[in-house]
Amino acid sequence: MASDWDHRFAGTDYFYGTAPADFVARQAWRLAPGARLLSLAEGEGRNACYLAGQGAKVTALERSPVALAKARALAAERGVSVNWQPMDLAQYDWPKAAFDAVLGVFIQFAPADLQAEIFAGIGRTLRPGGLVMLHGFATRQMGYGSGGPRVPGQLYTLDRLRAAFAGYTLLHQADFDADLDEGAGHHGRAALIDFVARKP
Ligand SMILES: C[S@@+](CC[C@H](N)C(=O)[O-])C[C@H]1O[C@@H](n2cnc3c(N)ncnc32)[C@H](O)[C@@H]1O
Secondary structure, X not given: OOOHHHHHOOXXXXXXXXXXXXXXXXXXXXXXXXXXXXXXXXXXXXXXXXXXXXXXXXXEEEXXXXXXXXXXXXXXXXXXOOXXXXXXXXXOOOOOOOEEEEEEEOOOOOOHHHHHHHHHHHHHXXXXXXEEEEEEEEHHXXXXXXXXXXXXXXXXXXXXXXXXXXXXXXEEEEEEEEEEEEOOOEEEEEEEEEEEEEOO
16 A cells, blocks of 8 residues: 555655765765665655665665665666665565664654654664764754654654764764755755764
């Protein structure tokens, strides 16, 4: 059965555009050439294709077949190779210490219990010294209309992320407002969180 996400991605346009999220472009320098990167709920491929083009070895998980078909088309157009995996994150087995970095950009579809499973899974699948790289809406986004779920528990605060990744070395954290221009999906003033930390 087609999901709400399939419907959102059904048009010929890329719903969040084809340029990487600004966070991804700003933080990509942290990835060594050939870094094994896992992208969670990758959508239509904008971030995975960009990072593959920068030399990362990207595995991208995404549940929507409609999004994945467009992601594959974007990779073909760019001439980059990505390991695309149709995947519901609730079913993922999080292979132990398999990745140098895990990226989650606007993965705030998950209710609190699944979000906790995802954060624990990130900790499991990162190798020691690997990077967690998260970007999404802050709880302050409830006051804006530029996208994201209207559920405060699914939005981020830096305190919550620091608690979820306790013991990690904090490399970059920011709670800020910016104007988003990411396709039809994210447009206008937004309250955002960046979080990059290194697993011990
Ligand atoms: C807001 S979009 C973000 C997409 C992408 N990360 C980006 O920034 O362009 C959220 C994505 O989560 C995917 N998604 C929703 N539920 C999922 C689940 N249970 N497992 C995997 N992906 C899921 C949707 O299909 C959608 O692509």
